[in-house]
Amino acid sequence: MRYVSTRGQAPSVGFTDAVLGGLAPDGGLYVPEAWPTFTKAELAAFAGQPYAKVAAAVLGRFAGDEIAPAELAAMCEEAYATFSHKAVVPMTQIGPQTFIAELFHGPSLAFKDVAMQILARLYDHFLGQQRRRQTILCATSGDTGGAAVEAFRGAKNVRVVAMFPEGRISEVQRRYMTTAPEANIACVSVQGTFDDCQAILKDAFQDPVLRQAVDLAAVNSINFARIAAQAVYYFTTAAALGAPDRAVNFVVPSGNFGDAFAGFVALQMGLPVKRIVVATNSNDILARAFADGRYSRGTVQATLSPAMDIQSASNFERLYFEGVKRDGTETARAFEAFAKAGVIDIPPGALSAMQATFTGVAVGEDETVKTIVSTLNETGELIDPHTAVAVAALSHVKLDGPTVVLSTAHPAKFPEDVARASGVTPQAPRGAADLAGRKERFDRLPAEADTIKAYVRAFAEG
Ligand SMILES: *Cc1c(COP(=O)(O)O)cnc(C)c1O
Secondary structure, three states, rough: OEEEEOOOOOOOOOHHHHHHHOOOOOOOOOOEEOOOOOHHHHHHHHHHOHHHHHHHHHHHHHHHOOOOHHHHHHHHHHHHHHOOOOOOOOOEEOOOEEEEEEEOOOOOOOOOHHHHHHHHHHHHHHHOOOOOOOOEEEEEOOOOHHHHHHHHOOOOOOEEEEEOOOOOHHHHHHHHHHHOOOEEEEEEEEEOHHHHHHHHHHHHOOOOOHHHOOOEEOOOOOOOHHHHHHHHHHHHHHOOOOOOOOEEEEEEOOOOHHHHHHHHHHHOOOOOOHHHHEOOOOHHHHHHHHHHHHEEEEOOOOOOOOOHHHOOHHHHHHHHHHHHOHHHHHHHHHHHHHHOOOEEEOOOOHHHHHHOEEEEEEHHHHHHHHHHHHHHHHHHHOOHHHHHHHHHHHHHHHOOOEEEEEEEEHHHHHHHHHHHHHHOOOOOOOOOOOOOOOOOOEEEEEEEHHHHHHHHHHHHHH
């Protein structure tokens, strides 16, 4: 399987290079040259299988001959054995034909674990083959850092430096990063804001001297392996609800559009996905784009669902590329213009192709809080604010057939906000309960790029 860039100017690469490379050299995102497909019989057979087996089948189509099937199967087994629920992604019914898929049973209690656990194993495997060692530098305002630390702790060929803004993330979020005892993990509390952290990150990646000394990598959601890993639960949940004989709807709480795009990938692979509802908070760039065809950046507002406080959704470029019938020149023009002017007018043909699958819904803060309360009252389920945005979106759309709402975080990841809304303090699941008692380990540094780059270099070379 070869991977091409959405901007059409970079040479195609294999799966290994698409995974390790991140962004394509022309600034585009990698997508498979052609979508692999499953037959109806193969889709139906997913219904009875363990999650890790379906994951190996789906990822195997993307990896092609670059990983031996038995090795990939072992990696999937190991990745999903870290989840605290035997079903990995279990479902709970919350209404007639309506189900919640719980994506939060991984080690950091957020859906990022589903992709990050397998991504870490793929990285370690490919780097070992190439006798390379990389250092992942990440800046986090919330869940990504914790998921990355949990996934890469103990990796042989990868070190992780996780930066977070001092005093601006929750204690639970901080502890998921700072309590890993493994020597390949370093955490830095930056005396500044999240924007300072991001500016330092950008500076580091653009510094030729540092990049000469340290093989730097990033694990943000533009990595195609993350998308492929997220397509897996579309297959398992739809098969459990009667696919391929019945078509299934999905409602997805969205920020960077990686999760929702994974549903589109499952559709391309043959899964009968009827409609994907893209649920946003008041940072509604995607909801506006699907409604009126104008993809235009707004100012970011802080909400109760911080992982979705995003006003430019990186993975939208992949959908645009499909919408304009894989015209890389047009995609490059549109997204280069977006970087400058902050707006794309989606061509009518591409917009109607998108609208055939996607509906966008924006949900306000009051509605989010009310939905946490009503869901608890009507079903007994305590949901987190990100999930609540998706559940609230249900009442704005008319769907028929079975519908799966993706639940992206455990309520105990946001204990204060959930307790304030519902009056009930969410209990952390087994295994996470001793988080508060674990020893923390991190360094405090000023928000100066040179200081932090010297730290990264010393850590990577040490
Ligand atoms: C990252 C995240 C999302 C958004 O997912 P995207 O793939 O960026 O759209 C939603 N909920 C939670 C809890 C997250 O951590």
